[in-house]
Amino acid sequence: MKIKLLDWLVSPCCGAPLRFSSLDQMPGSAADIETGALACSTCGHDYPIVRGVPRLLPPGQGDAKVASTAASFSYEWSRYPGTPEEDERIFLEESQLKPEDLKGKLILDAGCGMGRYSMACLNRGAEVVAMDLSMSLERLVEAARREPNLHVVQGDLHKPPLRKGIFDLVYSHGVLHHTSDTRKAFMAVSELVKPEGLLSVWLYGMAGKYEEFATNPLRTDRAWVGEHRRLAWMIVGLRHFISDSIRLFTTRLPLAVAYAVCYPLTVLGAIPGLKYLTFSVHPKFKVRLIENFDWISPHFQFHHTKEELASWYEEAGFDVLSYLPHGLVPKPGILGRRRRG
Numbered sequence: 001m002k003i004k005l006l007d008w009l010v011s012p013c014c015g016a017p018l019r020f021s022s023l024d025q026m027p028g029s030a031a032d033i034e035t036g037a038l039a040c041s042t043c044g045h046d047y048p049i050v051r052g053v054p055r056l057l058p059p060g061q062g063d064a065k066v067a068s069t070a071a072s073f074s075y076e077w078s079r080y081p082g083t084p085e086e087d088e089r090i091f092l093e094e095s096q097l098k099p100e101d102l103k104g105k106l107i108l109d110a111g112c113g114m115g116r117y118s119m120a121c122l123n124r125g126a127e128v129v130a131m132d133l134s135m136s137l138e139r140l141v142e143a144a145r146r147e148p149n150l151h152v153v154q155g156d157l158h159k160p161p162l163r164k165g166i167f168d169l170v171y172s173h174g175v176l177h178h179t180s181d182t183r184k185a186f187m188a189v190s191e192l193v194k195p196e197g198l199l200s201v202w203l204y205g206m207a208g209k210y211e212e213f214a215t216n217p218l219r220t221d222r223a224w225v226g227e228h229r230r231l232a233w234m235i236v237g238l239r240h241f242i243s244d245s246i247r248l249f250t251t252r253l254p255l256a257v258a259y260a261v262c263y264p265l266t267v268l269g270a271i272p273g274l275k276y277l278t279f280s281v282h283p284k285f286k287v288r289l290i291e292n293f294d295w296i297s298p299h300f301q302f303h304h305t306k307e308e309l310a311s312w313y314e315e316a317g318f319d320v321l322s323y324l325p326h327g328l329v330p331k332p333g334i335l336g337r338r339r340r341g
């Protein structure tokens with residue numbers, strides 16, 4: 001970890017500043033700290049720095065469901081075959097941002113996984129703090145040693161160990177619904193954005209009320225959904241029911257077995273019509289396999305509507321700038337700006 005990161009961190013126990021509590025020697029300002037510990041300046045609770053990453057998980061976090069969700073993502077993200085070009089394209093689309101929105105900005109990747117989008121922002125000239133609960137962030141350790149503007153933190157989205165109101169942009173893509181309480185995680189993350197800063201979030205969607213479904217923004221290549229809204233709404237509802245039924249047992253399986261269950265779903269995902277009953281329609285087999293796993297395996301997985309997400313933005317003091325267009329399955333995504341003061 002770089003010394004400058006300390007200014008942006010707080011303890012997850014008290015929200016108080018942290019100090020270095022055990023270092024072999026005090027490093028120079030540009031030095032990387034590979035191992036050591038940080039202590040809460042209020043209660044003295046100690047947090048280790050391991051492989052250059054401060055491990056700032058809230059004390060006493062013994063929740064087995066949280067641990068199993070984290071383990072599921074640790075398993076998954078070590079297998080993802082993305083390219084930097086594809087990652088950037090997806091990031092810009094899902095964040096509803098332009099490349100020029102990133103340059104020179106301080107950005108938090110809230111739930112970074114193996115850091116595909118952190119790297120995309122870094123490549124566009126941003127300074128990035130990448131945070132995750134799971135061990136998938138180990139994939140970023142090498143890059144953080146190399147890159148002066150990349151920082152990696154292990155932390156929990158419900159108690160992010162970061163100072164409030166300091167980030168130009170916080171994004172959390174496809175993550176908050178995997179915590180025990182999506183709204184609570186949203187509120188905690190939204191506080192980290194500075195006044196007039198941006199917050200980009202997308203969540204797993206659901207059919208919801210038909211009147212809400214009927215006003216969902218669609219991608220231009222999914223116009224047919226708009227022409228058959230009522231049917232689309234029923235398909236999404238059916239898919240949700242199938243998903244919940246499958247997850248009743250897959251979330252209890254050992255991870256390797258759950259991974260095996262994904263193979264038949266992945267084959268089905270290439271068949272027109274039937275593919276919408278699976279959890280990934282990506283053209284690449286390997287990506288479909290991982291996305292199916294991402295769907296059936298994590299313990300926590302909640303679904304929301306754009307109306308629900310918009311109400312959280314409002315409550316947290318943000319103006320909605322734009323909604324993410326999507327296909328048949330709703331993907332409530334909002335880019336918002338924090339109001340001044």
Ligand SMILES: [Zn+2]
Nearest residue numbers: 013014040043
């Ligand atoms: Zn404390």
